[in-house]
Amino acid sequence: MTSPKTSPSTSPQTRRTVLAGLLAGASVPVLAACSTGITSLDGQGTGGAGGGSSAGGITIGTANFTENQILGHLYAAVLEAVGVKTTVRANLGTREILIPALKGGDIDLLPEYQGALLHYLDAKATATEEGEMQNALAIALPAGLQVLPYGEAEDSDAFAVTRETADKYGLTTLADLKKQNGKLVIGAAPEVKKRMVGVIGLKEVYGVEFKEFKSLDSSGPLVKGALKKGDVDVANLFTTDTDIAAEGWVVLADPKNLVPGQHIVPLIADRKADSTVRKALARLGNTLTTEALTELNRQVDKDKKDPDDVAHTWATTQGLTKTRK
Numbered sequence: 001m002t003s004p005k006t007s008p009s010t011s012p013q014t015r016r017t018v019l020a021g022l023l024a025g026a027s028v029p030v031l032a033a034c035s036t037g038i039t040s041l042d043g044q045g046t047g048g049a050g051g052g053s054s055a056g057g058i059t060i061g062t063a064n065f066t067e068n069q070i071l072g073h074l075y076a077a078v079l080e081a082v083g084v085k086t087t088v089r090a091n092l093g094t095r096e097i098l099i100p101a102l103k104g105g106d107i108d109l110l111p112e113y114q115g116a117l118l119h120y121l122d123a124k125a126t127a128t129e130e131g132e133m134q135n136a137l138a139i140a141l142p143a144g145l146q147v148l149p150y151g152e153a154e155d156s157d158a159f160a161v162t163r164e165t166a167d168k169y170g171l172t173t174l175a176d177l178k179k180q181n182g183k184l185v186i187g188a189a190p191e192v193k194k195r196m197v198g199v200i201g202l203k204e205v206y207g208v209e210f211k212e213f214k215s216l217d218s219s220g221p222l223v224k225g226a227l228k229k230g231d232v233d234v235a236n237l238f239t240t241d242t243d244i245a246a247e248g249w250v251v252l253a254d255p256k257n258l259v260p261g262q263h264i265v266p267l268i269a270d271r272k273a274d275s276t277v278r279k280a281l282a283r284l285g286n287t288l289t290t291e292a293l294t295e296l297n298r299q300v301d302k303d304k305k306d307p308d309d310v311a312h313t314w315a316t317t318q319g320l321t322k323t324r325k
Contacts, residue, residue: 052273057085061107064091065218066300071111073311078280081321112267115260119196128260150263151285153293155240157259158251166250173253177208187223187232190215205258240294
């Protein structure tokens with residue numbers, strides 16, 4: 001996983017506590033108002049000062065890949081448990097579709113990823129630490145939107161190759177790809193061709209140029225099938241994808257931190273961000289781990305279970321909602 005590293009003596013929780021203390025005395029208002037981590041249950045988020053209401057219900061949108069759909073149904077499960085009516089509009093597409101839909105009122109809430117969202121909003125953003133990214137998001141977000149406290153679980157982008165390809169070309173890091181400029185084919189979702197955490201960033205940060213870009217899907221059956229068959233040499237996958245370990249694929253290390261930390265973070269419209277919603281989603285964020293999210297992905301992708309059923313069953317076992325009648 002390519003999230004920012006900490007020293008052995010400094011835990012992520014400690015860093016969040018220290019940062020919270022620093023922000024408490026900050027002189028810049030926008031930073032002083034920011035959430036800094038998963039421990040906040042006081043209804044604080046980055047951006048709006050509250051005043052929203054979920055009384056009329058909340059429409060949750062999700063991106064077009066398994067994990068985001070699961071997260072959308074998890075959001076629905078914990079919100080319904082506290083009396084908020086929800087509608088899940090799953091598989092709507094990419095961030096380029098979802099963010100305008102959120103701003104326009106077609107949806108009210110969506111599961112996001114810190115670093116990817118920040119780079120979408122600000123291609124020149126340099127923040128990599130979780131608390132720093134929350135602060136940067138507060139500045140970069142359009143008026144009317146805010147991110148709530150980020151959760152413990154994270155899922156980063158990864159660039160993977162088969163063991164055979166790694167051995168053939170001596171690939172261990174993203175920097176090694178430059179040695180094969182113009183020879184390798186990369187497969188990914190179409191939008192990765194134009195993203196910093198993608199083809200553009202690989203060229204700017206590592207000097208990598210590919211022979212061809214194949215538009216496939218987001219860590220799904222198309223890109224993974226192409227990697228297995230040898231139709232692509234490099235695949236953009238997600239670190240919570242259980243096929244990486246199962247297939248023995250090699251995730252190329254990212255020594256220059258092209259890929260930022262990707263903790264799960266709720267992105268919500270101010271109009272719906274009341275204390276009931278904030279606290280329910282914070283409880284979920286505190287409970288859902290990366291390991292648990294990986295297992296939920298496996299149940300949907302491998303066992304072919306319904307994302308809604310998987311999400312609700314897990315939330316029930318964790319005491320976040322009640323068993324369905």
